[in-house]
Amino acid sequence: xxxxxxxxxxxxxxxxxxxxxxxxxxxxxxxxxxxxxxxxxxxxxxxxxxxxxxxxxxxxxxxxxxxxxxxxxxxxxxxxxxxxxxxxxxxxxxxxxxxxxxxxxxxxxxxxxxxxxxxxxxxxxxxxxxxxxxxxxxxxxxxxxxxxxxxxxxxxxxxxx
Numbered sequence: 001x002x003x004x005x006x007x008x009x010x011x012x013x014x015x016x017x018x019x020x021x022x023x024x025x026x027x028x029x030x031x032x033x034x035x036x037x038x039x040x041x042x043x044x045x046x047x048x049x050x051x052x053x054x055x056x057x058x059x060x061x062x063x064x065x066x067x068x069x070x071x072x073x074x075x076x077x078x079x080x081x082x083x084x085x086x087x088x089x090x091x092x093x094x095x096x097x098x099x100x101x102x103x104x105x106x107x108x109x110x111x112x113x114x115x116x117x118x119x120x121x122x123x124x125x126x127x128x129x130x131x132x133x134x135x136x137x138x139x140x141x142x143x144x145x146x147x148x149x150x151x152x153x154x155x156x157x158x159x160x161x
Contacts, residue, residue, distance in 0.1 A: 005021065005022050006021060006022075006035075009156055010157060011041040011042060012041075012042065013157040014037060014040070014041050014156070014157060015037070015040055015152065015153055015157070016037050016038055016039060016040055016084075016142065016145055016153060017035075017037050017095075017145065017149070017152070017153030017154060018034060018035075018036060018037075018095045018098065018099065018102065018145075018146060018149060018153065018154055019034065019035040019037065019095060019154065019155065019156050020032060020033070020034060020035075020093070020094060020095055021033040021034060021035040021086070023092060029090065030090075030091060030092040031074060031088060031089070031090060031091075032088070032089050032091060032092055032093045033086055033087075033088045034086065034087040034088070034089070034093075034095070034098060035079075035084060035086065035156075036084050036085045036086070036087055036102070036142075037083060037084040038083060038084045038085070038138060038141075038142045039082075039083040039084065040083075041081065041083050044083075046081065046082035046083055047082045047083070047138055048131070048134060049082075049129055050129050050130055050131035050134060050135075051131050051134035051135045051137070051138050052078050052082055053078075053126065053129055053130055053131075054116055054130045054131055054132055054134070054135035055078075055085070055109075055135045055138060055139060056076070056077055056078055056085070057116050057117050057118050057119070057124070057130065058109050058112060058116065058117065058135060058139075059076050059085065059105060059109070060076045060077075061117040061118070062105045062108050062109070063076050063087070063101075063105065066101070069089070069101055071090075072089045072090045072091055073087075073088075073089060073090075074088040074089060074090055075087070075088040076088070095149070095154040095155075096149075096154065099146060099149055102143075102146045103143065103146050103147055106139045106140070106142065106143035106146060107143070109135070109136060109139045110136060110139065110140060110143070112132075112136075116130050116132055
């Protein structure tokens with residue numbers, strides 16, 4: 001079998017950042033997948049499940065409710081390795097195109113109060129495993145990177161392993 005694109009990134013050199021993971025074209029439709037890498041793979045502890053789960057709920061709610069971007073959001077969800085998230089948007093984009101959206105999203109999360117969206121047994125299959133405080137801490141840390149993004153954390157290092 002062919003090695004998939006995400007396994008062709010040298011994870012020993014990968015730093016936290018906002019990366020275009022891939023662009024897929026379906027006839028005229030382009031889908032851009034972003035790698036929102038919160039943690040340095042194999043060096044930093046991964047996110048704990050309650051924080052990861054809460055970030056998923058908050059970000060998905062924000063993105064699917066956004067006035068300008070909601071119709072372009074295909075998917076937002078965690079990486080299995082728990083070092084970040086995938087954001088998939090309809091259209092062809094670069095990392096710099098989504099920095100304002102991400103900055104706005106993390107500002108919204110920082111100010112968020114109340115119950116986590118979808119935190120009930122009717123709405124979520126694991127609704128008890130949420131942690132708003134840890135989620136905000138992880139997002140606060142990542143927001144600093146987003147707000148100071150540069151070439152080093154916007155382009156994959158050494159694409160092919």
